[in-house]
Amino acid sequence: MQNNSNPITKETVANIANLARIKVTDEEKPAMADELNVILNWVVQLDEVNTVGIEPLVNVNDEDYGSLRSRPDIVNDGNIQTQILANAPSAAMGFFTVPKVIE
């Protein structure tokens, strides 16, 4: 973990916002960087913990009840096109539609 304080700069905010697909304006960037730094400078205390040889915990029940269950790869429903499209912001001819991608 980064021990130098304030790992987040305006540029990092722009980069994270791009990855997260959230629009952040130039005016908002410094305040957001500050807020994120407060949180990251607080979680940095985890560096104190000796985690050598500790297996990361992903599922609390896997030791006693087995890991993530899967089912046979078989279609078990269908023919619900109207329901699936019912909440679409924009749909046409049985498809979701999006703004033009190719010029």
Added chain:
Amino acid sequence: MTKLTDLTVVQALNGLKNKEFSAVELVHAHIDGMQKAACLNAFITETPELALAQARVSDARRASGHAKALDGIPLAIKDLFCTRGIRTTSASKMLENFVPPYESTITQKLLDAGAVTLGKTNLDEFAMGSTTATSYFKPTINPWTEGDILGAKRKLIPGGSSGGSAAAVAARIALAALGTDTGGSIRQPASLTGTVGIKPTYGRCSRFGIVAFASSLDQAGPMTRNVEDAALMLKLMSGFDEKDSMSVDIPVPDYTQALGKGVKGLKIGIPSEYRIKGMNADVDAVWQKAADMLKAAGAEVMDITLPHTKYALPVYYIIAPAEASSNFAKYDGVRFGLRVNGESLNDMYDMTRSEGFGKEVQRRIMIGTYVLSAGYYDAYYLRAQQVRRLIRQDFINAFKKCDVILTPAAPSPAFAIEEKQKDPLQLYLEDVFTVTLNLAGLPGICLPVGLSSEKLPIGMQLIGKAFDEETLISAARSLEESANFTHKPLFTV
């Protein structure tokens, strides 16, 4: 006769069975209450017509001799559970007009048991918060607020994120409610409203159809006015569901059978690490009182240690945002939810997500995206998962010595939002006593035990071994009997 809205679930079921009143009468009383309590903003969507239709069907079923386990009981549902044909907003602009085409497993189970739906309750946006003030709709007000609710000088928050459900149960709008708990979202509002809330063991209740926040932590649970009702509700909500890949396929005990077992010979652990710096004196005093009550009832009270407790919140604020940032990728303005058009497809994504998500949700998505990004994953996310194992191991070690652990559920009684919102970290501390259980996957119950010097409720939390909700309920029922908490909020319907 007791007012219909003052009954417990079990009392109401008996009244219906003995024909003292009909389901329609019972539901009518609660719909009237919902209208009187509109000032609390406990609901995002009210469904009175549906409730009355369900009540009429319930009365007919009972008349034909086929009454079910929860027949005719009016419930409030946190607006994070998908309900077929009833909009499900998650208190977000993103889902303001989302009408699910399917029903969550838990709400389906309760409908199958004959329950009646009063409406969908308010919450922090996408369950991210401890105040119900981050809702895209209006904030919910705690019915323990002094004076006229609308004009009150110090409007108290009900806690969160299940604050609408907690307020509805406390103010007698609903006989019981559904909540969800990712870091304390059932237990902390229960503490702040003087109600009972259970977060079951991870894997006990199906997550199918609950809008996902942090999938390795989310659990649904009941919110009620006493332990008996909570036990009954939990019994009906629990069980294996093949639609939830983390659901655990083991038998569900009849939790109501655990109610009278008492605590004689039970070992109750008190973790010294939960006595935090600058702890609220009233909370500390009630904690001590609760330990004394359990001792007087025959339990053996002992000191235990949970050494990694102080790391639980930092671990949570890496893991929960990380999982949320991944879960929330689906809100893209294409298949459902808000769309804000832009100049290009990417622009549409950006605009949709920045307008659809509130400030706190955006902050957590940003944090989550950062800790999962290339070059930082091991330093933050992997390390948090390692410390998460150490936190779970602390509990496993403690439970070699004791059967149940007693702690407070919230660091202070209810407060006004202005008093604690200087920076996000201050509000994150609200979950300091509850978040450890989500990380360890353990069950917990919060019940009211005492009042603060300002006459506000203070709840205590009991923590149990994984899938041992029964012992938890036995201990909670005993503590409830000793505490005899009969205080009501200043505002009831």
